[in-house]
Amino acid sequence: MEASFYTTKSKYPGIFGWLFTTDHKRIGLLYLISTLTFFGIGVLLGLTMRLELIRSGTHFISAQTYNAVFTLHGVIMIFFFIIPGIPASLGNFIMPLQLGARDVAFPKINILSWWLFMIGAALAVTSLFTGGGPPDTGWTFYIPYSVRTGTNISLAVFGVFLIGLSSTLTGMNFLTTIHQLRAPGMTWKRLPLFTWSIYATGWIQLLATPVIAITLVLIIVERFLGVGFFDPAKGGDPILFQHMFWIYSHPAVYVMILPAMGVVSDIIPVFARKTIFGYSAIAASSIAIAFVGYLVWGHHMFTSGMSDTARIIFSFLTFLVAVPSGVKVFNWVATMYRGSIKVDAPLLFTLGFIFLFSIGGLTGLVNGTLSTNLHIHGTYFIVAHFHYVIFGGAVFGMFAGLHYWFPKMFGRMYEEHLAKLAFYVLFVGFNLLYFSMFVVGYEGMPRRYYDYLPRFNTPNLISTIGSWILAAGLFILFYNLIHSLIKGEKAPANPWGGATLEWQTSSPPPHENFDQVPEVTQGPYTYR
């Protein structure tokens, strides 16, 4: 194997050369493997729920177990998979390359972030098997139940706290990197839009995560000391907990989606052979989404007892935050118009993203409207909404990025036909699984329930079958990628004809990324 970052001699022997690496590319792969493993576990938990819900009536898991399953599904998917998600894996690997840098600003803090992530995840997993058993509060840990339940909340929550610290440090690292380590000639207006999205995401990671950190600490303090901040018997207010929780957790969803949108903005110009339409608008919209996203958290609490005035303001701001997302979708479509389009797997997943995210986003407006929210709050309509935007959006975006940058990261090409098959199977399974949930949700089926009324039987059956088709699609996708890792044909430096800097070095890149520090003289999407 020729010299690449895989073969670099480390001062640590064997696997420790990876576990203690300070190379952003190796760290990106460490995150990729760990986050995808957690994704797999989360998928299994999801399949378990769908199996129980295949028909009304209790089948093979108890109500208590079901509560633990949906809690873990949420905690694992959100905190262990999709929030680190694209930034920690693809961001770590690709962003410094796109800047023309040799590494991130603080390589040792980078690997520390990964260790904090792994230790946090290990602690949270330990909570499954110790004390009162796995948490059963939902991933939202609402007071008072999270204080009163005998399950192992403190350990799980502390694990999430450490993962939050990991995320905060990564945000700090990426922001400093993008400010300080751009190659000569790489002005802000020449940054690839993927890097712009990592930049905007970094600000959210930095400023929002500490709020969940203190909120989680307060849960632990409450469980051990009974201080009473959220206990009405002691003068506290449980709604204040909800405010503090969502002040982070809403911006967190923009941590999930912005990098995926960045991937899309990078892929479309390459596969349409056309420069991006409205570069400045897309860059600015990333910042706008990050900013306005801090102002809308109350839309998770419309039925919790806030004043009408507060609810009207939050609803208005929620509508506002949809505007910059719309700007992106229009610009992407305009980029493809009259382009020379090649529908390879990266573009196919990108098109899937645009379609599924749009459905999710539009239903978000239904949720954000006060009158309809009363009807669908706490139902499967909400579950469908966020799976369309997070899974159909962020995860499909991640799959698009995985295929797009697969040659760069692994030096091999994936098999194109299998990738396309995986997409179509996934797409069919996804829509069967989640569109049914819009239907039952609108008809009133509550979420987080281990059973339901018989009149909801048919859509639930369709949904469960959809989950199996989806699982098959995931299997094909990852079988393809893993098989191609070993047997795929060797990839050239620039298989897609991309114009961003990562394609100007070998596949995979050498240890210090570029033989010579690149000089940048033009923008990232100069085609015609």
Next chain:
Amino acid sequence: MTDLTHNEQKSIDYTGAKLGMWLFLFTEILLFGGMFLLYAVYRDVHSADFHEAAKEMSLVFGAVNTVILLTSSLTMALSISAIKNNRRTASMLYQVVTVIFAAAFLVNKFIEWQDHILHGIYPNSPELLAMSHGKILYFGLYYVMTGIHGIHVLIGAAIICGTLILTKQGRITSNDYIKLENTGLFWHLIDIIWIYLFPLFYLIK
């Protein structure tokens, strides 16, 4: 800097290191901000009770701790200007004094807490629960906020012990003192947070 081969030249991004530290400090401000939010909301609802409860606080302890921390910020700053002027021993001395001040602060806090606890005022105590809601919240906030602040004082002191060692080893020098400077920034933040805690808990009577 001279123990590296020419292949391992260290390039020090002074601006980058400073930028990273300031970004981290913003996160600390937000962390404490969550607790200040709780304080603001509950004091707004229970202003009379907060005023009453504050009378239980010892102004002497609070003021002494304020003077201690402010002076420790001074000695920290002096340690940085000392190393900038290549006065290594002076810098180390100032760092030692800073750590001593930190220890004094923590001892003070311990005595103060012990005093309250012996009087039956601690989270979930029968005496406390018999009081009005506002007072329960006030003391809850007092323990949690000064407690988390105290943990940061401890961490800061430990880090200064680390920079002390680095200064002794000649790894913090007049050419490369960013680690000391960033530690100083952290220390000043801890000081500033106390500057807000002091009036909010001790001076509202």
